[in-house]
Amino acid sequence: MIDPITLSGLSSSELNVSMQSITSGQTMNFGAMIGDGVHALNSQLVTADTALRAYAAGDGPTTADLMVTMTEARERLQFAVEVRNRIVDAYQNLTNMQI
Amino acid sequence: MTTEKIMEGVRFGLEFERMRLEASSQNIARANVATRPGELTRVAQAVAPATPFADALGIGAASRHPFVTEVAAGTRQVHDPADPMADAHGTVTYPEVDMAGEMSTLISASRSYEADVRAFNTLHAMELHSLAIGEKS
Numbered sequence: 001m002i003d004p005i006t007l008s009g010l011s012s013s014e015l016n017v018s019m020q021s022i023t024s025g026q027t028m029n030f031g032a033m034i035g036d037g038v039h040a041l042n043s044q045l046v047t048a049d050t051a052l053r054a055y056a057a058g059d060g061p062t063t064a065d066l067m068v069t070m071t072e073a074r075e076r077l078q079f080a081v082e083v084r085n086r087i088v089d090a091y092q093n094l095t096n097m098q099i
Numbered sequence: 100m101t102t103e104k105i106m107e108g109v110r111f112g113l114e115f116e117r118m119r120l121e122a123s124s125q126n127i128a129r130a131n132v133a134t135r136p137g138e139l140t141r142v143a144q145a146v147a148p149a150t151p152f153a154d155a156l157g158i159g160a161a162s163r164h165p166f167v168t169e170v171a172a173g174t175r176q177v178h179d180p181a182d183p184m185a186d187a188h189g190t191v192t193y194p195e196v197d198m199a200g201e202m203s204t205l206i207s208a209s210r211s212y213e214a215d216v217r218a219f220n221t222l223h224a225m226e227l228h229s230l231a232i233g234e235k236s
Contacts, residue, residue: 072106
């Protein structure tokens with residue numbers, strides 16, 4: 001089982017802010033947005049993991065279904081990694097700024 | 100997300116082609132199996148369910164899955180009184196299976212499956228490429 005990904009720096013109330021409040025033009029909570037994304041990614045990874053386990057046990061989805069699910073999950077993970085890369089990039093840009 | 104819609108379509112296509120293959124191989128397998136006298140002859144057929152009206156309105160979330168069903172078929176009569184399945188007139192009844200047709204269905208299903216996989220792979224490659232937009236080289 002893949003361990004759930006948690007963000008230690010964010011409180012649970014922050015993570016529970018729905019996308020609704022973000023898109024409705026209220027205060028844009030960047031941490032909540034990232035938290036939501038991580039939650040969605042995690043649930044997709046867990047879905048893929050569950051499907052793989054069921055397939056290995058012999059009573060799961062078809063091979064094609066499994067591969068599609070796993071590819072989707074991998075795509076999401078790569079997207080998350082790319083987002084993380086951009087954030088780190090931006091952070092480094094700020095830290096290297098001359099004042 | 101549009102990508103998910105395409106994924107859903109590809110999933111459906113893969114499943115349907117597999118069902119078509121299943122129906123065809125079932126028909127080929129039972130082409131030379133005699134039916135009991137007085138029993139209806141049947142052949143398998145893959146069916147893709149139509150979109151429900153509620154679905155088209157966007158109020159139903161019913162998932163569509165193709166399935167294999169059985170339809171009535173013509174018969175092929177062979178005179179063979181020695182066969183235990185023969186009727187009172189010594190005629191054995193087989194389902195009428197169009198072998199050439201079933202073989203072309205097999206090939207067509209296999210090719211369509213390949214096309215589905217190719218579509219999926221192309222979409223995946225495009226997604227990966229789009230992740231590289233704005234990347235520092």
